[in-house]
Amino acid sequence: MxxxxxxxxxxxxxxxxALGFLIPVAWFLLSSFKPGSELFSLxxxxxxxxxxxxxxxTAWNRFDFARYFLNTSIVAVVTTVLTVLVSAMTGYxxxxxxxxxxxxxxxxxxxxxxxxxEVIMPSSFAVVRDLGLYNSLAGIIVPSIIxxxxxxMFRQYFKTIPDELLEAARIDGVGEFGAxxxxxxxxxxxxxxxxxxxxxxxxxxxxxxPLIVLRDPSQYTLQVAxxxxxxxxxxxxxxxxxxxxxxxxxxxxxFAIFQRQIMNADINSGLKD
Amino acid sequence: MxxxxxxDGLSAETSALVIKGRRARRVRRPGxxxxxxxxxPLSFIAVAVVLFALFxxxxxxxGLWYSFTDYTGVGTPDFIGAENYVELAQDPDFYVVxxxxxxxxxxxxxxxxxAALGIAVxxxxxxxxxxxxxxxxxxxxxxxxxxxxxVIWKWLFGENFGMVNFIIExxxxxxxxxxxxxxxxxxxxxxxxxWGGTAFNMLLFIAxxxxxxxxxxxxxxxDGAGGWQRFTRIVLPLLRPTSFMVVLLTTIGSMKEFAMVQxxxxxxxxxxxxxxxxxxxxxxxxxxxxGYASAASMVLMVILIVIAIIQMRFDKxxxxx
Numbered sequence: 001m002x003x004x005x006x007x008x009x010x011x012x013x014x015x016x017x018a019l020g021f022l023i024p025v026a027w028f029l030l031s032s033f034k035p036g037s038e039l040f041s042l043x044x045x046x047x048x049x050x051x052x053x054x055x056x057x058t059a060w061n062r063f064d065f066a067r068y069f070l071n072t073s074i075v076a077v078v079t080t081v082l083t084v085l086v087s088a089m090t091g092y093x094x095x096x097x098x099x100x101x102x103x104x105x106x107x108x109x110x111x112x113x114x115x116x117x118e119v120i121m122p123s124s125f126a127v128v129r130d131l132g133l134y135n136s137l138a139g140i141i142v143p144s145i146i147x148x149x150x151x152x153m154f155r156q157y158f159k160t161i162p163d164e165l166l167e168a169a170r171i172d173g174v175g176e177f178g179a180x181x182x183x184x185x186x187x188x189x190x191x192x193x194x195x196x197x198x199x200x201x202x203x204x205x206x207x208x209x210p211l212i213v214l215r216d217p218s219q220y221t222l223q224v225a226x227x228x229x230x231x232x233x234x235x236x237x238x239x240x241x242x243x244x245x246x247x248x249x250x251x252x253x254x255f256a257i258f259q260r261q262i263m264n265a266d267i268n269s270g271l272k273d
Numbered sequence: 274m275x276x277x278x279x280x281d282g283l284s285a286e287t288s289a290l291v292i293k294g295r296r297a298r299r300v301r302r303p304g305x306x307x308x309x310x311x312x313x314p315l316s317f318i319a320v321a322v323v324l325f326a327l328f329x330x331x332x333x334x335x336g337l338w339y340s341f342t343d344y345t346g347v348g349t350p351d352f353i354g355a356e357n358y359v360e361l362a363q364d365p366d367f368y369v370v371x372x373x374x375x376x377x378x379x380x381x382x383x384x385x386x387x388a389a390l391g392i393a394v395x396x397x398x399x400x401x402x403x404x405x406x407x408x409x410x411x412x413x414x415x416x417x418x419x420x421x422x423x424v425i426w427k428w429l430f431g432e433n434f435g436m437v438n439f440i441i442e443x444x445x446x447x448x449x450x451x452x453x454x455x456x457x458x459x460x461x462x463x464x465x466x467x468w469g470g471t472a473f474n475m476l477l478f479i480a481x482x483x484x485x486x487x488x489x490x491x492x493x494x495x496d497g498a499g500g501w502q503r504f505t506r507i508v509l510p511l512l513r514p515t516s517f518m519v520v521l522l523t524t525i526g527s528m529k530e531f532a533m534v535q536x537x538x539x540x541x542x543x544x545x546x547x548x549x550x551x552x553x554x555x556x557x558x559x560x561x562x563x564g565y566a567s568a569a570s571m572v573l574m575v576i577l578i579v580i581a582i583i584q585m586r587f588d589k590x591x592x593x594x
Contacts, residue, residue, distance in 0.1 A: 006500075007400035014395045018407040021468060025413055027436055028425040044439050086320050093317035102314060105322065112329055113522075114581040118529045118550050119573050122557035122566045123336035126346075127327065143328040146321050176313035205418030207532035212558065223420045223532075230424055230536050241428065244421045251416040263408065263476070 032056070032241040039237055055242035062239065063225060064218070065246060072221040073250075075140050075210075076203040082145045083199045084192050090146075091154025092180055096166060106155075113148045118208050125212045139213040140221070144203060150195045157191045158184060190261075197258050204251060222247045333574075339567035346561045357568035366544075367552070367569065374548040377459065378527040384467045385523045386516070389474030394504070396475070397482045415472035423536025426465045455545035458538055462546060465533060470526065474519045481515040482508065521584050528577060549573050 027046070031039060032055055034048040059065065094106050117124045124143070133139030161184065169179040185192075210221040220228075226247060229240050255262065340357055344350035361367055392411055396404050414422065430437050430451040438448030451457050485508060493503050509516075531550040534540055540547035547555075549569070557566030 003400070007402070010395055010398055010401040011403065014392075014401045014407055015403065017392060017395075018410045021414065021471075022410050024425050024429050024468070025417075027429055031428065040434050042439070043443075044436055086324070089317040090321040093314040097310060097314035097317075099311070099314065102318070105318060105325075108325060108329075109321070112325070114525060114577055115329070115333070115574055116525070116529060117328065117332065118531065119553075119577065120332045120336040120567075120570045121550070121553055122346075122563045122570065123339055124328065124332040125558075126335055126339075126563070127332050131327070142324070146324045146328075151321070176309055177316075180317070201415070205420075207418070207420055207535075212554075223418055226418075226420050226424070227536060230420070230427070231539070237428065237434075240424060244424045247421060248417060255412075255416055259409075263412070 028241060029245060031237075032245045034238075036238040053242075055238040056246065059239045059243040059246065063229075063243065065243070067218060068220055068222045068225045071137060071219060072204060072223075075137055075206075075221060076200050079141045079144050079203045080196050080199040082141070083147060083150055084196050086145055087147065087150030087195060088154050088185060088188060088192065089180070090151045091156075092158050092184060094151070094155040095158035095161075096163070096184075109146070109148050109151050112146070117143065121208070121212060128213055134213060135215045135219060136213075137219065140203075140206070140209045144206070144209060147199070147202075150199065153191055153195055154188060157188055161187060193258070193261055197254065197262055200254060201251060336567045336570050339564050340571050342564045344563040344567075346557075346563050350564065353564070357565050360565065361568050361572065370544075370547050370549055370552045371572075373459075373546060374528060374530075377462065377530065377546075377548060378524060381463055381466055381527045382520060382523050384463060385470050385474060385527075386519060388467050388471050389519065390478050390512075390516075392471060393475045393478030393482060394508075397479055411475060412472045414469045417469070419469065419532035420536045422465055422469045423533045423538075426461065426468075427537050430461055452538060453542050455542060458542060458546050462530075462534055462537060465537060466527070466530065469533065470523065474523070477515050477519060478512065481512050485511050517584070517587075521581065524580055524584070525577060528573070528580070 030047060033051050033053065035050055035052045035054055038049060090109070094102055128134055128139045128143065131139075131142075133142060165183065166179055169183055170176075174182070205223060206221070207223045207227065210224045211227070214220055214224060217225075217228075226240075226243060229236065229243060339350060341352055341354060342350035343353050343356075395401050396408050396411070401407075417425070429435050432438060432448060432450060432452045435451070438451070442448055449457055451461050489507050489511075490503055493507055498506065529550050530548050531554070534546065534548065534551065538546065540551050550573075553566050553569050553573070556562050556569065
């Protein structure tokens with residue numbers, strides 16, 4: 001009896017919380033289908049009285065969305081590929097080789113989580129400028145490649161693979177690089193997938209690097225473009241809501257495809273050992 | 274016996290040389306092996322080392338140098354000693370910004386922690402129903418960028434047009450000043466950041482809770498421990514490493530909160546909710562006072578290092594390295 005009441009109680013709490021999380025998104029989504037005139041007309045109604053996609057049409061026509069999408073996709077995809085590759089190599093070196101300089105560098109990498117680039121924005125900007133990367137997509141891609149999280153995930157994973165496997169490969173005459181490429185990297189595929197999803201999300205939603213590196217609106221990523229709409233003196237809500245919804249579509253699609261991997265990602269495996 | 278002295282019918286002298294050579298090679302082998310054991314990892318980490326030097330060490334060193342100059346982003350920086358730091362120490366605006374950032378961090382960390390842990394416990398409990406769809410709902414904010422999160426909540430909490438104030442007025446109250454009251458604006462920032470940050474922390478906790486052996490909890494139950502006791506005596510201590518991680522990451526994340534606030538209220542009303550990263554951005558990029566902004570950056574960096582060290586101290590089982 002007690003257990004039953006407990007069950008009902010926790011179900012109610014769970015769903016009240018879930019509603020609290022859902023309502024802002026639902027309201028935002030439903031509002032984006034209202035015509036501009038209905039957005040502010042009292043009394044407000046949850047569902048649009050007059051469903052329309054006019055906000056989407058205006059947003060798509062007034063802003064160069066195709067270009068922002070392209071820019072953001074290039075940044076997200078290229079950075080993700082490089083991040084996975086570099087993280088795998090670096091994490092592998094940390095897991096399977098032993099030297100004082102590897103340990104020292106590993107601590108340096110961990111320190112980057114404590115001291116993120118946002119903190120030293122002005123000088124990071126100067127470095128990007130001096131490297132000739134200012135106002136280019138490469139200026140966002142290159143500095144974002146190394147992530148402590150990615151390197152850490154791979155290191156912990158490779159540590160679980162027995163050293164005997166590597167020894168056996170060496171005895172069979174497989175070189176160090178061959179062992180990594182042909183044996184270890186394929187084994188680490190689950191980690192690569194999880195990191196790829198995370199990296200894509202980080203880069204798709206990133207704001208600070210694009211903000212300081214890009215000047216030319218034709219180079220803008222979605223987030224910077226959206227910020228320029230929301231920061232305007234007179235916010236055009238109809239356009240802003242639709243534009244924001246459009247910017248979410250790729251992440252939603254990604255989630256729909258990789259839901260299982262994302263939800264079961266044992267990010268802890270990196271943290272608990 | 275003879276095989277050890279001659280090689281394939283060669284003369285004794287030649288055989289000796291060949292054997293000597295083989296031995297030498299055998300001796301050199303481990304040497305070669307250890308060169309490849311140095312060269313291989315070195316090339317594996319090479320890219321990361323270069324990127325680390327370019328985008329962490331160089332900006333760090335440059336920022337330190339700029340903080341002692343009057344650099345404005347163009348021209349050559351002139352060394353002016355500790356002037357920026359002296360000015361910063363006397364700048365009331367800086368203290369307000371720093372105080373607001375710390376207040377926000379102190380409030381947001383427990384909020385994030387309790388929300389993520391509570392939801393993770395509910396989602397792993399056997400009692401609650403409908404956990405699969407609920408989990409997806411809680412995870413949705415992870416897909417949404419900080420900028421769009423700001424837009425969504427600004428729309429919901431708009432002072433004159435938001436649904437929340439509409440409902441309050443419908444119920445007979447007067448709409449709250451979410452945009453023009455500094456305290457309410459901060460409350461709103463806290464709500465939004467908790468909503469946005471829960472998904473990731475919740476995943477960490479869910480994975481950690483699933484790793485707790487069932488037998489521990491069953492044994493405790495047999496010994497007569499109630500639900501709350503099982504939670505505080507068994508679950509919580511076993512979640513310690515994860516809790517540590519969540520607290521550390523949330524603290525750092527809160528100290529550098531920027532994008533979401535930009536879209537939500539721009540640090541408003543006025544500059545009352547301006548946090549330190551926004552302050553650095555304004556000083557360094559909008560006022561082009563790079564030297565001064567760099568000094569503020571260095572102060573923030575020291576604060577973050579101190580926070581990290583203090584938290585590491587608390588985590589006795591810190592074996593990251």
